Amino acid sequence: MSEASLSVIIPAYRAERTIARAVASAFASGADEVIVVDDGSDDSTGEAARDAGAVCVRQENGGASRARVNGSRRAKGTYLVFLDSDDELVPAGVRRSVGVLAGDPALAVAAGTVIGTSDGVRRRRFPVRYRPVTTRTLLQRGFGPWPPAAQVVRADAFRASQEIDPAPLHPRFADDYEALIRLSMVGGVDVRDDPTCVYSMAGGKSVRNARAAFVAKEAVRAHYAQHLDIGITPMTEAEISAGAHARLARAHSHSGEWVGCALEWVKCAAANPVGGFGKVVSRVRRQIGWT
Template identity: 35%
Template structure:
């Protein structure tokens, strides 16, 4: 009997893929490991062949991580899905307690664990926190919680049927696709519940984490995902002031990222969306940047700040 299908999408990650697969196989009985090769051109096929029938391999032409994960979910035989990026590692023995947590919760509740950071060599490292590490076990995420942070797909244990019923991940999104899915699942009545279980080690390295990602499309992807999320939540009864301010804040930060990527159209659209949600959003910026934004507009202010930083004047 298969309880959990561990799905690993991969694209030209042969240097990290083996340890990822090994960490999945080490989870014990009741699991299957499905690797979706998203059109790799390196030694991925040869590496996967060494595992024989210990894993299932599905191949497709390069269509991006969302399409690869969706294909893995369609092929899965487990009642639950756990998604593992091919450069990360599942913590030893993580799946069993996560499954026990799922079985103890109501059917509309989704347990999620915690992540730690490792460097390229697999050593413990520091970095941006993933998920919601500050929440106590048992905390059920509100819409404002979801909008304040990001629910990475590597943390929850999802029911396969509910994932498929929600339509899976949007294959057109190569950035923020997991966050957009989490909002849709919340909209469908599911509630994410913190467990405190260490489930994943996220590897930070110099290579892009996106399958087939194009850095030039970064700003447009930011705009697309936040327009989509904004459209999903605007009419929800729980889109209260806290949720509105949280969404405005993350969209404003996305606008700053788009400005740094020198995409004026995307940046100004994001700044405008953030202001629409919260007209006082600029208060989150340091006062010199607020002053420059009032004089020059937020896009020019961010570009000016970037120049000063390059010159090491700020």
């Protein structure tokens, strides 16, 4: 494998229908190796991954965070991409991210923007959500600005991020948020307005378990904010409930399920009448072009 090589690691659970497409996008993006970590699937995920040309390793079901760490230990590349099994990479964007990292040894992460899709046909490009991306802004903003596949990570930095204090939580939800926080603690994070991945907007675990995802994310925030003595404003219970309903509403919207979308926005407003109503108004304004 060449000195500046790329390894793509794909945690996969019951992904037999999507894994081949994810693997193909990794190879198209210049991956020298693709490692699929089968997280205890009871379907043919592993077989489909091997048929697509990936190396497949199997672990007992332990979640995506542990699968990523497991895969990173086997990876030989200088740079890593952590790709979810229902997402795809944008080859040109990934190659540019590799170039950014190669040009600045102080960077741990080079990221781009996201193209969202719910049906594989309709696509929406999302802009950079905030800059700069630092440990402080990640904790104070309270959310990660992109999914794992939008970034290329320096392999040495990722491994270093797993060894520093405090110990990683490896949560079932918000695991990608924790990973980016830890990476920001060992190196710089670069972000540019350039698509690097196609992200599946519907059906993910953070949508199916929206409230649990918010609760986990807040636990991650509190854990690192306390350790690093960074002041944050925790979400209230009302804000968590409203945020969960807003996430479900957006998922229904991306799938064209307008009745479900409307019902979730009503629940969002009811859960947090001030903030929730503001989310509804903002969403309607975007839908009809009043922005």
